[in-house]
Amino acid sequence: DTAVSQTPKYLVTQMGNDKSIKCEQNLGHDTMYWYKQDSKKFLKIMFSYNNKELIINETVPNRFSPKSPDKAHLNLHINSLELGDSAVYFCASSQVWGNEQFFGPGTRLTVL
Amino acid sequence: AQTVTQSQPEMSVQEAETVTLSCTYDTSENNYYLFWYKQPPSRQMILVIRQEAYKQQNAMENRFSVNFQKAAKSFSLKISDSQLGDTAMYFCAHEGVSGNTGKLIFGQGTTLQVKP
Structure with a gap:
């Protein structure tokens, strides 16, 4: 019944790793959209x-790459994770x- | 560029009382949409109310209503008969129609505490 689901809900990883959020x-x-909420709760x-077509690409480091295999899915892949990437990432539609x-x-991402 | 400003970082209200949260925005567009979203401690973002700029009538949803002043670029949220479950962070947001992108610009948020 869940309308918009994300996995995982929590992600703890080391600096330099690559991770994906689905x-x-x-x-x-x-x-579909991806938003970032920082430690001060700013969205x-x-x-x-x-x-499936990219419409908005804000000033985001190219370590972040979204992928939409079909219109029901939008995944976010992050390469070479940095401490500043720690945040909550929201998907929306x-x-x-x-x-x-x-x-x-x-998804609460914590980079150690 | 559009901006949204919420000048009250924190507010509190007694249960059953009324509270008003402020929001101002800046835009060069004549037509746009405005929203209030609520984020309780569970972290889930929930739509509270939505206003279309070309409609002069203020939107209302049960205990929630807005005071939309287009000329002043002001969009405040009034919560009547506050309930403990209204405790949350409230975000004002603007969406312009130019480019049809659905891009929401959020304010900094106001944390509302409803006290018993």
Whole structure:
């Protein structure tokens, strides 16, 4: 029944490692997003995809690479993890612009 | 560039009382959408209320209502009859229609504590 799911919910890893976060939505939405929430709780968009096509690519280091195998999935791969990557990463989806975005439960990434 | 400002980092209210959270924004667009999202300690982001800028009527959802002042670029959230479950961080957000990207710009958030 979960609308937007993310795995894993928690991720602890060493600096320099590569990791992936997976996101799936079962709402039939065309657009999916990745947001980053930093330690001060500030939320900022990173990427968005519409029907598997990249729409938004904010100023994000190219160590971050999103991949959308189909419109129900948007994964985030991070290479060479750095301490500053520690944050909560949220996946979201919406049907059309201007509508409610449904958020996943978030993935807390801790880089040691 | 669009910006959203929430000038109240923390607020508190007694249960059953009314509280208003402030939000101002800056945009060059004439049409856009505004949102209030709630993030309780569970971390889940939940939509509270949504306003379309071209609609003059203020949005209302049960105990939640907004005061949308387009000329002043102000979008405050009023919570009536506050309940303990309203304790959360509240984020104001703006989405412009230019480019049809769905890009949400968030404010810094206001932590609301409802006291019994």
